[in-house]
Amino acid sequence: MLVTSGGQLPSFHFLIILFIIVTTVRSGSARITSTFTRSEWPSTDIPLDNEAFAIPKGHNAPQQVHITQGDYDGKAVIITWVTTDEPGSSKVLYGTLEKKYDFSAEGNVTNYTFSNYSSGYIHHCLVHGLEHDTKYYYKIGDGGSSREFWFQTPPKIDPDTSYTFGIIGDLGQTYNSLSTLEHYMQSGAQTVLFVGDLSYADRYEFNDVGVRWDSWGRFVERSAAYQPWIWTAGNHEVEYLPNMGEVLPFKSYLHRYATPYMASQSSNPLWYAVRRASAHIIVLSSYSPFVKYTPQWKWLREELKRVDREKTPWLIVLMHAPMYSSNVAHYMEGESMRAVFESWFVHAKVDLIFAGHVHAYERSYRISNIHYNITNGDRYPIPDKSAPVYITVGDGGNQEGLAGRFVDPQPEYSSFREASYGHSTLEIKNRTHAFYHWNRNDDGKKVPTDSVVFYNQYWARNLQRRRLKRNHIRTIERGTATF
16 A cells, blocks of 8 residues: 555555656657667468468358458448358358357358469358347358357447457568467457558568468468458559459558448548447558549548547557658658548547558657748648657568668657567546557567557546546546556
């Protein structure tokens, strides 16, 4: 017990307060460029005969199983799998008791060719009308080759619902990728926010491109079959490869990875939005047209109007190319999207923007550069309490290796940066606070390295709103202290 001027404070209350003080100080004025030097496995893809890519036994057994959210509010999932010998059934059996399937849903099947590769039969099945906060078991496939999995639906939409997201980007299929994935699966996170660059299959040629898409699907199944991965497309999904006769962008990705784009009134699977627990998540495409009057621009303008911070206080944006990065690699590649959308994000008080692309980790302060134009000379980002925090998590472990060269000196907008592999978690506690952690993969071990308490832009930053609803907030804050 800690004795204070108001009496005795329980020790766990003191620990929470100490954590907030320490992490808030860490996110304050001190800029950090980590000097950590990796001694990790080489950035080469795992051999195809490795058990990480094991093919399930049985004739036409479903493989590459993964799920994503299937609607706007978390009461549906899209279940995807591949069969290789023949189409087989596209039916999903499901229920709330293990091995007792009271319901069924019928999906559809597709396939495609890429150069001289022919895909397996790709099944997508929308399972809808689910109950919130419920564990469902599901079964796919035929006869003795069928397989069984489960997933947990999110709590209903509510501003004070706690929920934990994982953030992974640029994963690939190396031993470093495997380390990241295994560490993530130990984190307790409930849904992955994936910020693009999945398999890196485009680094191969001809038939091997499709083969490495298949191996990656089996690789992530250990997680993606049991919890939703919210997909963002990256540059390695474009696959514009005219030397192989392939000029249709995103061909493999769009056949394999479905998104609930129509539920958010989007016209394209590459940009969409979902609401999950207390978060409103917007996914953008860095490699699709986004300038004024394009479909993505028009859609985002309307989607930001649909955000209701009274119901989903946490507003999160996912993209692939970072709008702010002080790494030499891909420097300023996100500048064109920043020029188009940054003022919208500041006006909407977006909490966090996650990106990948740069194979390192970096977190910014809340800054903006919305006053810049080519005549006024105000070309430097400045502190802005209404701005998002920009976080680059392009460090999943892919075969291209780490981006180890940062701009020197470290810019004032950059809070913490390190060239290491890892993943992040965002633990939303209530409408006012979330705990964020970036975890480095250090010699195969998960090492918490960057930790911050984020205050919600809509609730915690608006003192007048907090005064008006102080009784409610006090109740929630008492609840927070029990974590």
